[in-house]
Amino acid sequence: MKEQLTESKSIYLQISDMIETDILRGILLEEEQVPSTNELARQYTINPATAAKGINLLVEEGILYKKRGIGMFVAAGAREAINQKRRKAFGETHLAPLLREAESLGVTREELIAMIQDK
Amino acid sequence: MKLQCTDLVKTYGYLNAVDHVDLTLEQGKIYGLIGRNGAGKTTLLSLLTAQNPATSGEVELDGQRVWENRSALDHLCFSRELNISPETGLGNIKVKEYLRIASVYYPHWDAGMAQRLVALFRLPVKKKLQKLSKGMLSMVTIVVALASKAEFTFLDEPVAGLDVVARDQFYKLLLEEYSATGRTFVISTHIIEEAADVLEEVIILREGKLLMVENVQDLLDSARYVSGRAEEVDAAVTGLEIHHAESMGRSKGVAVLLRQGQAIDESRDVTVQPMSLQKVFVALCGEEEKA
Amino acid sequence: MRERSFRFWRRYALELLGVGLGAALFFLIISALGAQPEALTGVFMSVPYYIMMGCSFALVLCCFSIHISYIPLVLAMGSTRREAFWGFLLCRTAVVVVAVALSLLVWAFLPGDVARDGRKLLPLLCLILLLAANLGSLMGLIYQKWRGIGVALLALVCGAVGGGCAMLVMSDSYSVPLFPSRIGPLGWWTAMGTVLWLLMAAADLLLTRRSLRRSEVKL
Numbered sequence: 001m002k003e004q005l006t007e008s009k010s011i012y013l014q015i016s017d018m019i020e021t022d023i024l025r026g027i028l029l030e031e032e033q034v035p036s037t038n039e040l041a042r043q044y045t046i047n048p049a050t051a052a053k054g055i056n057l058l059v060e061e062g063i064l065y066k067k068r069g070i071g072m073f074v075a076a077g078a079r080e081a082i083n084q085k086r087r088k089a090f091g092e093t094h095l096a097p098l099l100r101e102a103e104s105l106g107v108t109r110e111e112l113i114a115m116i117q118d119k
Numbered sequence: 120m121k122l123q124c125t126d127l128v129k130t131y132g133y134l135n136a137v138d139h140v141d142l143t144l145e146q147g148k149i150y151g152l153i154g155r156n157g158a159g160k161t162t163l164l165s166l167l168t169a170q171n172p173a174t175s176g177e178v179e180l181d182g183q184r185v186w187e188n189r190s191a192l193d194h195l196c197f198s199r200e201l202n203i204s205p206e207t208g209l210g211n212i213k214v215k216e217y218l219r220i221a222s223v224y225y226p227h228w229d230a231g232m233a234q235r236l237v238a239l240f241r242l243p244v245k246k247k248l249q250k251l252s253k254g255m256l257s258m259v260t261i262v263v264a265l266a267s268k269a270e271f272t273f274l275d276e277p278v279a280g281l282d283v284v285a286r287d288q289f290y291k292l293l294l295e296e297y298s299a300t301g302r303t304f305v306i307s308t309h310i311i312e313e314a315a316d317v318l319e320e321v322i323i324l325r326e327g328k329l330l331m332v333e334n335v336q337d338l339l340d341s342a343r344y345v346s347g348r349a350e351e352v353d354a355a356v357t358g359l360e361i362h363h364a365e366s367m368g369r370s371k372g373v374a375v376l377l378r379q380g381q382a383i384d385e386s387r388d389v390t391v392q393p394m395s396l397q398k399v400f401v402a403l404c405g406e407e408e409k410a
Numbered sequence: 411m412r413e414r415s416f417r418f419w420r421r422y423a424l425e426l427l428g429v430g431l432g433a434a435l436f437f438l439i440i441s442a443l444g445a446q447p448e449a450l451t452g453v454f455m456s457v458p459y460y461i462m463m464g465c466s467f468a469l470v471l472c473c474f475s476i477h478i479s480y481i482p483l484v485l486a487m488g489s490t491r492r493e494a495f496w497g498f499l500l501c502r503t504a505v506v507v508v509a510v511a512l513s514l515l516v517w518a519f520l521p522g523d524v525a526r527d528g529r530k531l532l533p534l535l536c537l538i539l540l541l542a543a544n545l546g547s548l549m550g551l552i553y554q555k556w557r558g559i560g561v562a563l564l565a566l567v568c569g570a571v572g573g574g575c576a577m578l579v580m581s582d583s584y585s586v587p588l589f590p591s592r593i594g595p596l597g598w599w600t601a602m603g604t605v606l607w608l609l610m611a612a613a614d615l616l617l618t619r620r621s622l623r624r625s626e627v628k629l
Binding site: 005007008009010011012038041042044045046047048049050053104 | 148149287290291294295297298316317318319335336339340388392393395
Binding site: 196225 | 414415417418475476477478479480482483485486487488492493626627628629
């Protein structure tokens with residue numbers, strides 16, 4: 001999780017995205033502990049409450065769970081869950097902008113499909 | 120513990136520097152206080168810490184008046200910007216002396232921390248205050264604020280005069296102290312974007328009045344910049360709270376603050392972008408462009 | 411008063427005393443250096459006069475400057491105005507008490523005219539010290555509001571006091587021990603002095619209190 005924070009997206013979302021990406025990449029394994037809110041706050045120079053918001057988002061989605069008195073851990077099946085989630089969101093986050101841009105440029109569906117096949 | 124002010128007013132001549140402000144500060148948060156020059160930030164901080172008498176209204180800590188109240192004042196620290204001029208008699212006081220007096224008056228003063236910070240900042244303790252650069256004076260106020268260990272600590276422009284590296288150092292120290300102790304910090308600053316990540320809530324003051332007190336992340340989640348052709352933009356934001364509309368030729372850009380349940384009409388051909396805290400502030404407190 | 415506030419004012423009182431006694435020592439040395447050998451005992455018998463002069467000087471200057479330096483500073487650090495008021499008053503009084511006590515100590519056990527006259531003058535000298543404090547404080551309050559007038563007054567008073575002290579010290583060292591015999595009816599002077607002091611003290615304390623209540627801390 002050594003990326004930098006950008007300005008384009010809410011910080012707490014970036015935190016949760018980073019943790020998800022780390023889980024996908026195998027940097028954080030299932031049943032392993034994730035950095036605490038204080039550690040995240042220190043690393044990125046952000047308010048601990050903001051880090052907590054990002055983590056709580058993942059807890060709500062079942063990707064992380066809390067072990068009382070110890071900290072936050074990666075839930076079993078988290079990797080698969082994240083994969084599913086991102087697949088579903090792929091349409092909205094990547095496809096829709098692509099189609100909008102194609103439309104504004106006047107690129108037809110056939111041209112688009114041809115471009116994809118050529119890549 | 121809560122620090123609360125009710126209907127607080129401070130009048131100078133005909134001007135209300137602080138204009139009927141109701142504010143509650145909770146324990147364990149980092150607040151940012153932002154506003155243009157002359158918006159009343161320093162005055163508000165002075166009133167909250169009983170360093171200025173209010174014209175009317177109350178300031179209470181856990182229901183007890185703060186004014187002339189020793190036990191309440193024991194929990195507060197206002198480390199203000201030091202403007203040493205020949206008119207104030209303080210120029211002749213040495214840094215060492217200033218810190219010594221702070222150590223006498225703040226009941227929870229942490230001498231060890233003060234020493235560490237003085238060493239970290241390489242403060243020339245034997246020098247008189249008038250011989251210090253603006254940056255060094257800022258560091259002195261930061262040392263006092265952090266080492267005071269007060270439950271409610273107020274800093275007025277703590278990073279004025281500090282270079283980028285020193286500012287970064289300050290934010291890290293602040294977070295470290297906050298994580299360790301859960302003290303409440305209220306920081307007034309002009310360097311909004313840098314501080315934005317560190318703040319939990321932001322207090323915006325405009326011409327003496329309280330404009331808003333919001334969780335920073337919530338505010339940023341609800342603020343969007345919509346741009347494109349003027350007609351499209353207008354259609355996309357009908358019924359929404361807009362600020363600071365700017366036009367250039369046929370294009371228009373406007374800042375939108377979404378309320379619960381509201382959304383921008385994205386079927387329109389407009390670009391919707393998130394906004395930084397600084398941009399939100401300018402949209403709210405900057406001058407409206409004349410159409 | 412919180413113990414912490416007391417600590418601050420106690421230390422300030424000691425510093426003030428240090429300045430006053432340091433000045434006294436300075437006058438003593440100058441006097442001693444300029445005196446004829448046979449007059450030296452006279453000079454040493456006059457130590458209390460030097461203490462009075464030094465402490466008066468110190469009181470005037472410090473009480474003047476405190477309104478723009480230490481008082482705003484302690485208020486900024488969380489002192490209440492009440493504590494600042496009483497702290498200021500107590501430390502000035504402490505300095506006066508110590509100066510008078512030291513003088514009494516010197517003159518109580520010494521034989522001779524100088525000591526005897528000195529003992530008689532003590533109430534008046536005590537009043538002078540108290541007046542010096544009030545004067546300094548009042549000038550400081552004036553300076554807060556009208557800078558120019560305040561500075562002018564300070565220059566005037568310091569010039570007069572300084573000049574007076576210098577005259578006494580530099581002149582024929584006999585004149586200090588003989589000073590008491592020149593000034594006339596002691597009772598009248600003491601009475602007038604007391605009245606003057608009461609008026610100045612009232613003005614000083616009331617205005618200081620008023621200034622503190624309304625003050626806005628600006629550092």
